[in-house]
Amino acid sequence: MPLLELKSVSVGYGRNRVLQNVNLTLDRGEIVALLGANGAGKSTLAKSISGLLRNDAGTILLDGEPIEALPPAERLRRGIAHVPEGRQIFAGMTVAENLELGAYAVSEADRAERLEFVWMLFPVLRERMKDLAGNFSGGQQQMLAIARGLMSKPKILLLDEPSLGVAPLLVSEIFHLITALRTQGITILLVEQNARQALSIADRGYVFENGKVTLEGPAVDLLNSPDIAERYLGMGSAAEVSGLASDALAGKLRTVLFPASTEAGG
Numbered sequence: 001m002p003l004l005e006l007k008s009v010s011v012g013y014g015r016n017r018v019l020q021n022v023n024l025t026l027d028r029g030e031i032v033a034l035l036g037a038n039g040a041g042k043s044t045l046a047k048s049i050s051g052l053l054r055n056d057a058g059t060i061l062l063d064g065e066p067i068e069a070l071p072p073a074e075r076l077r078r079g080i081a082h083v084p085e086g087r088q089i090f091a092g093m094t095v096a097e098n099l100e101l102g103a104y105a106v107s108e109a110d111r112a113e114r115l116e117f118v119w120m121l122f123p124v125l126r127e128r129m130k131d132l133a134g135n136f137s138g139g140q141q142q143m144l145a146i147a148r149g150l151m152s153k154p155k156i157l158l159l160d161e162p163s164l165g166v167a168p169l170l171v172s173e174i175f176h177l178i179t180a181l182r183t184q185g186i187t188i189l190l191v192e193q194n195a196r197q198a199l200s201i202a203d204r205g206y207v208f209e210n211g212k213v214t215l216e217g218p219a220v221d222l223l224n225s226p227d228i229a230e231r232y233l234g235m236g237s238a239a240e241v242s243g244l245a246s247d248a249l250a251g252k253l254r255t256v257l258f259p260a261s262t263e264a265g266g
Ligand code: ATP
Pocket: 013, 016, 018, 036, 037, 038, 039, 040, 041, 042, 043, 044, 045, 085
């Protein structure tokens, strides 16, 4: 049985249905990447799993039990932690206070154990526990947001664009950290614009296009598939590129999708 399973999930904002008929699974210990252009619906999916948005059709099963009627706090208690896009840490609060907020649903005894876990992963946060979070760099704030998510002792961590607004040097540290979290038994759903780096650490991936899954498979297959560029094309501005020869187009898309490969020369 998958740890998490979405069956025919549809969700939206008011009358605007963003996700339609999404089927997705997350097995224990996996890193699964959600890819797609801006506005494809990836954040909406993360919100529907954590309960910030209610799905209006379909079901979401955690360990085989439906959770779609549960409020976010209960889903958190059951092991789903959401690290939202843009981090949303509290700039006017200290590191320790931000972490405390992440632990509101765990017992006092668990809290101490979680802090030890977080200090082990992020020694710098321990050193700076009394500092205001607002004085941190983008990358450090992202680390703090992930640490806050870990305070709830999650089974599943939903990471929404963890590399956004983070200096390149820290981006690789964040991807390294995500891999380390998996070895700690945490299952990860990773929303990322940075497709190449996400797929390089993921087991599987799903590609979203206009609120639907259009491609899914092992990360290594997606990474090597010439088709993936064309799939992304469907999410970009088709009109803008429709006159180009397909080879040039694929090359252009790869540059956009996988900027790291052009920087690194391969
Ligand atoms: P991004 O990387 O830009 O966040 P995404 O794939 O995560 O892209 P979503 O943020 O899920 O996409 O947005 C999907 C669609 O839902 C978009 O059309 C967006 O305009 C719409 N949308 C997102 N948030 C809201 C909201 N709070 N109210 C209404 N519509 C929204």
